[in-house]
Amino acid sequence: MVLVFFSYFALASIAAGVMTVSLKNPVHCGVALLALLLHVSGLFIILNAEFLWAVQVIVYAGAILVLYLFVLMLMNLKTDDRYFHSSYLYFLIPAAIGSLYVLALLIRSPFGGTKGDAPAEAVLRDGDTHAVGIKMFSEYLLQFEIVGVFLLGAVIGAIVLAKTPKQAHPERKG
Amino acid sequence: MVPLSAYVAVSAVLFITGLLGVVIRRNFIIVLMSVEIMLNAANINLVAFSYYLESMAGQLVALFIIAIAAGEAAIGLAIIIVVFRGKISTNVDEMNLLKW
Numbered sequence: 128m129v130l131v132f133f134s135y136f137a138l139a140s141i142a143a144g145v146m147t148v149s150l151k152n153p154v155h156c157g158v159a160l161l162a163l164l165l166h167v168s169g170l171f172i173i174l175n176a177e178f179l180w181a182v183q184v185i186v187y188a189g190a191i192l193v194l195y196l197f198v199l200m201l202m203n204l205k206t207d208d209r210y211f212h213s214s215y216l217y218f219l220i221p222a223a224i225g226s227l228y229v230l231a232l233l234i235r236s237p238f239g240g241t242k243g244d245a246p247a248e249a250v251l252r253d254g255d256t257h258a259v260g261i262k263m264f265s266e267y268l269l270q271f272e273i274v275g276v277f278l279l280g281a282v283i284g285a286i287v288l289a290k291t292p293k294q295a296h297p298e299r300k301g
Numbered sequence: 302m303v304p305l306s307a308y309v310a311v312s313a314v315l316f317i318t319g320l321l322g323v324v325i326r327r328n329f330i331i332v333l334m335s336v337e338i339m340l341n342a343a344n345i346n347l348v349a350f351s352y353y354l355e356s357m358a359g360q361l362v363a364l365f366i367i368a369i370a371a372g373e374a375a376i377g378l379a380i381i382i383v384v385f386r387g388k389i390s391t392n393v394d395e396m397n398l399l400k401w
Contacts, residue, residue, distance in 0.1 A: 133303045137311040144315050144338050148322035160334050163315075167341050170308070174352040176360050179344075179367075186367055191337070191374045198329060198378045215325035226317045230310055238305045243356025244378055250357075259364070262357040270361075274368045281372030287397055288379035 133173055138165035157196050164188045175247060178256040308349035316342035329384075329391040333377045338371045 143163035150156045168183040250258045263271055304347055322335025332345060344363045351359025387398075 130303055135308065137307070141311065141314050141318070147334055147338060148318055148326065148331075153328060156334055160337065163338065164341065167345060169401040170311075170345055171348055173303070174348050176310075176348050176352070176363075179360055179363055182367055183344075183362060186371060187337075187341075189319050191371055193372055194378055195330065197332065198381060202330075202391065205347070211325050211327065218321065218324045222317055222321050226313065229313050229317075233306050233309050234307075234312060236306060236351075237303060238309070238353070240354050243354055243358070245357045246355045247352070254359075258357055259360055263361055263364070267361050269343060270365060274365050278372055281375050285375040285379040286377070299357050 129173060132169070136169040136173070153199050154196070157192065157199060160195070161188055161192050164192065175250055176255055178259045210300070221291045304324040304348060305353045306366075312342045312349070315339075315345070318386060327392050327394060329381055329393050329396070330378075332393060333374065333381075335369060336373070340366055 140163050143159050143166060146159035147156050147163060150159060164183060164187045168180045168188075171177075171180040171183060245258060245262075318366055319335045319342060320336030321330050322338065344366055347359040347363040348365070349359075351357060351363075384396060385391060394399065
């Protein structure tokens, strides 16, 4: 059963990613990106990460994607005929060959490693949100604060960049 | 039971899709969307390893990546608005004001 859901979410997210890159109209690309984000959040559910699922739906699909669509509407873009780079075939073929090689390596790899301290039963007992919260506010507190400062800087930077510029030489008084 | 390599393979395919989008598309907004695809591929990888290696660290890093993606989207779109206000199109080939 898990395999069925995994195959659906994986194939749908890959298809949505390809559509995001290859569609012509930018608004269609935005909607394909929305489909990609929702299917990736489905993969998070399979992996017992409900908190990340909620964050993915709220922050990515709810905030970031709406921001993209707002800017697309603001721009009133016209789609030009040549929307790919002029020499994209030079990139496409080596990328296909390289990705096949990486896939062959990945399928053969065992991915062994030392286990951590959060097995699935312990996570499921109190819930994923509880486990993430305990970990975030104990071991990862410094990173959490740094991300907060980073977001503050991003907000101020976006406001400064996007506000209407003043006149270069305002008239002097007196 | 889905093997871990299946998740890593999905993540690799998505990452390469996003990388191709950054390289071959000419619209700046689509380039930023492709960056989002790449960040999502990294998130799938982190959460899958967090599940199979039974550690919470991967999910926390994925959470921080989502926060960074939000900041990146805000700054990138503000830059697009500034560039567009200067009567330059969003085509990345025509943005060459800083070229020396």
